[in-house]
Amino acid sequence: MAASRFSFELFPPRTPEGVAKLPGVVAQLAEVRPEFFSVTHGAGGSDQEGTYETLLTVVRETGIEAAPHLTCIGSTRANVAAALDRYREAGVKRIVALRGDLPATAMSAAAPGEFRYASELVCFIRETHGDHFRIEVAAYPEMHPQAPNPAADFDNFCRKVECGADGAITQLFYNADAYFDFVERCEKAGLRIPIVPGIMPITGYANTVRFCTGCGADIPRWARLRLEQLQDDKQGLLDFGLSMVTRLCETLLRGGAPGLHIYTINQAGPTLRLWESLKLSVTA
Numbered sequence: 001m002a003a004s005r006f007s008f009e010l011f012p013p014r015t016p017e018g019v020a021k022l023p024g025v026v027a028q029l030a031e032v033r034p035e036f037f038s039v040t041h042g043a044g045g046s047d048q049e050g051t052y053e054t055l056l057t058v059v060r061e062t063g064i065e066a067a068p069h070l071t072c073i074g075s076t077r078a079n080v081a082a083a084l085d086r087y088r089e090a091g092v093k094r095i096v097a098l099r100g101d102l103p104a105t106a107m108s109a110a111a112p113g114e115f116r117y118a119s120e121l122v123c124f125i126r127e128t129h130g131d132h133f134r135i136e137v138a139a140y141p142e143m144h145p146q147a148p149n150p151a152a153d154f155d156n157f158c159r160k161v162e163c164g165a166d167g168a169i170t171q172l173f174y175n176a177d178a179y180f181d182f183v184e185r186c187e188k189a190g191l192r193i194p195i196v197p198g199i200m201p202i203t204g205y206a207n208t209v210r211f212c213t214g215c216g217a218d219i220p221r222w223a224r225l226r227l228e229q230l231q232d233d234k235q236g237l238l239d240f241g242l243s244m245v246t247r248l249c250e251t252l253l254r255g256g257a258p259g260l261h262i263y264t265i266n267q268a269g270p271t272l273r274l275w276e277s278l279k280l281s282v283t284a
């Protein structure tokens with residue numbers, strides 16, 4: 001099976017052990033030559049140094065493109081402008097542009113005149129840097145959890161594309177039909193950008209439920225029951241999770257998905273096992 005856009009997501013490690021482990025993880029993942037790595041970024045401008053350092057580690061260890069995520073909520077335009085200049089100087093050509101989520105303890109969502117939505121960030125990047133950056137945005141086949149309804153959420157997604165997004169990466173999901181329905185809506189709306197599925201390998205029951213609850217992703221009932229029953233059988237759960245996610249990815253790629261973006265959670269093993277299981281090759 002061939003995929004033309006294969007990317008891996010990392011987060012800035014939060015412990016000295018995580019920092020020490022990162023170059024090895026990145027080197028292992030780089031062996032299958034993803035198109036790029038992306039590096040997450042805390043909302044409100046938090047952990048910008050972590051994103052920057054992780055980005056430099058990827059480029060130094062692998063020579064593969066690294067794309068920082070840039071969140072705008074809780075940041076000032078001046079801070080975002082400075083971050084963009086710094087990334088440009090470091091040779092960055094691609095940004096994953098996001099609103100982000102403020103911690104519940106934060107005082108206010110957006111000060112007057114500052115960013116409220118990712119579409120405003122996309123417009124700002126285009127206004128200030130023209131076409132220098134390729135801009136990826138987030139897409140929600142199962143609807144963003146704070147949206148009032150699917151139609152409003154889809155209109156808001158279209159706004160990001162109108163502002164200049166070049167591509168989208170979806171929130172994780174385990175239901176291929178949700179993705180195909182989203183792509184169909186994009187086609188009907190005349191959106192021509194690639195919508196790359198975001199894929200989370202399954203490594204445990206509790207964390208899968210937590211991730212899905214957090215972002216509003218559905219775990220099909222049959223799969224949830226199977227995972228629940230296997231939660232104390234680590235190997236059994238990994239085997240089941242791998243076959244379930246392999247089938248999901250095969251269905252997506254056969255159905256026309258332009259590639260896959262894998263949430264690696266900074267571990268090489270689950271992503272490489274999935275790669276192996278999919279027998280993937282990357283087309284230039």
Ligand SMILES: Cc1cc2nc3c(=O)[nH]c(=O)nc-3n(C[C@H](O)[C@H](O)[C@H](O)COP(=O)(O)OP(=O)(O)OC[C@H]3O[C@@H](n4cnc5c(N)ncnc54)[C@H](O)[C@@H]3O)c2cc1C
Binds near residue numbers: 040116118144146169
């Ligand atoms: C691929 C991917 C990577 C991610 N990486 C990170 C990361 O690194 N760091 C992080 O903190 N989070 C990350 N997230 C999570 C993301 O920040 C959250 O899902 C956040 O709640 C929404 O971000 P967004 O960019 O989709 O926001 P938006 O596109 O701005 O949408 C947010 C909500 O606002 C609504 N909305 C948008 N525009 C308008 C408008 N004009 N009027 C009214 N409502 C509107 C939307 O319908 C939606 O409900 C990532 C998500 C994905 C899918």
